[in-house]
Amino acid sequence: MTKHRSPVWPRGLLLMFVGAALLTGLLAGLTLLGVWADTPAASLGADHGALMVFGFVGGAIGLERTVAAKTRWSWVGPVASALGVVTLLAGAPRIVPAAAFTVAFLVLGAVYLTIHRRQATHAVLVQSAGVIGAVFATVWWGGGADFADIVPAAVVFAVATIIGERMELARVSFAGTAAETTITALILALVAASLLFALHPQIGFAAMGVLLLAIAVVTVRIDVARRLVHAGKLPKYTAVCMLAGYGWLAVAGLLWLGFGHTRAGHLHDAAVHSVFLGFVVSMIFAHAPFILGGVIRKTIPYHPALYVPVVLLHGGLALRVVADLRAAGPAWVAGGVINVVAVLLFAVTGFILVTTDRRRRRAARERRSARV
Template identity: 35%
Template sequence: MNLRTLARFPLLALAMLSLLAGVLGGLARLAVDVPAPASAQAGVHGALMIAAFFGTVISLERAVALGRFWPYLAPALAGLGGLTLLGGLPTIAAQWLFVGGGLTLLAGSVVVLQRQIVLFTVVLALGAASWLIGNLVWLATGLVQAAIPWWLGFLVLTIAGERLELTRFLPARPAAAPLFVASVVILLAGALASHWTEGAGLRVFACGLLALSAWLLRYDIARHNARQRGLTRFIAICLLAGYVWLAIGALLGIVGNFVPDAAMRDAALHAIVLGFVFSMVFGHAPIIFPAVAKVRIPYHPVFYLPLIVLHASLALRVLGNGSDDFVWRQQGALANAFALLLFIVTMVTSVVRGRRQHPGSRTGPRGDTR
């Protein structure tokens, strides 16, 4: 195992620490009894989940793909930003670390653009730029809410760009690219406008999300792969379920639930971050984690268990939010956390099983079944 591979494990540990603290902080926001140190993180729940956890994981994946040492600065800075928040250090220190991580990720995206300028690489660069802008907005305003559209844009554009890349395996469809570009333009225009007219801008942003969800449901290769078997089918089902949740979150946003203090803001945001983004994580982990950590994750039908728990618990949470039933909302959030824990346990168990099946082998599965 070379030095770069070894360096990935501390970065993954920092990401998991931010995830744990972010989840517990989110539960504290719903009056769940959690340890006092975790409860203290309730105010930076969003920053821990998106800027720290996803910032570290996504930039680490990109660093591995670039194959150079300097891009690893991005996940290192993001991971340290999360650690800074958890350590109770001045928030501005964490904000600057996240800004540094965003700059490095964007620099890596520019390197990719120099190699290949096509639509999906441009979209991935826009996703990196969105993370940077969100971090800068948080630094300038001190308001996490002001950064949320950009942070969501970071996650959604990163996923959409990666999915767009895979459409090259499908027959050419002339309308696909223009519709995709229009969706991205609407999303970014809404995020920008939200700084001057918050309500209207966030509604436009939500329209962009809805357009992207419709595009993904219509044009993504997952529709074809859902008819396959094994891991390919599992990934496709994760993706399609995520696209539905993205549409639900977008519809809630269109009617005004992205603004602070909106009645169903919790449902709107978590439909996207839990329903869409974590569904993508569940689906792609058996491919991405072996590439990053050099381990095998053999597929097993038990992979569906955390996926079912995630979506069922999110539905309970959303219904509780919509019916103003706090107990349903709280229990749904607890079950969300259990689904993430169950997913981690499932992946670790699969890694152990992979080592038993292939002693001494540390390579992941070949090919892309996404």
């Protein structure tokens, strides 16, 4: 296995495709909310889920794992993901971007296998289980299924990957505990429930609801975030985001269990976005300051302004879910728009903080040089 220190610029280039998937995915989400529905952007609406889950979440995770793996062959994954985004936006037949995304996830699975060979852990096993959901989702979607039909498989990918990364990052509190084995078993059961969904949607969906709730409860009880929330600055910020994320995962479990599977409408919207916005995006907010440093060697320094998009994200989602449950159209649209603003504001805030920190560090070096 050949290891090397890769230059930063290819990572930045591939990160641009992840960003493109995010921006176009958010635009597609706005069209589904009825905003700009009469513009050419409305054609993106059908691809909202694929852009956000495969292009953005999958692309970001694949790039981060590739950088960590330090192997030349693993770069095939992020390149394939970028190709998937490009062909999807270009209007190619769905089988083309689906095949590209499938290759990207298969390479991600190979990366996990490589990591497992170095050191076998429950965390890697859990993340590998997520790849099963991802590949199942892309193949099913490429075969012509609506994204609403593959949501359970996509949820397996997102939840298993994030929980596995939490297990990996918090080894002190997770490793060797009974909860570690329990969480691993729950994730594997979640994979099985998603396969059951393909045969019996209502039974599989309810089973996944129970498991999502159990995963949230078991994981939050042992996650170090419960202690870090009493710390200061960045540790407290990340803990707040993580605890809020676990809360939404529990809400999702209750919604999935209580209302059953629907392919469209308000209940479907509440069930899906409780996972992907409440849990997934909140966890991305929590880990972005660290993950970005590993990918492009630039970290997001802590600033209280980071809390603004967090408040907007969870406040907007709470409004959206309540509006979903009451079938209140205007409030639902407002909540969705606030969610989009929250994600965009986080990206802008992070960019400004990275840029100003770089300038501050450069100025400090110049002052030190001047004194010498």
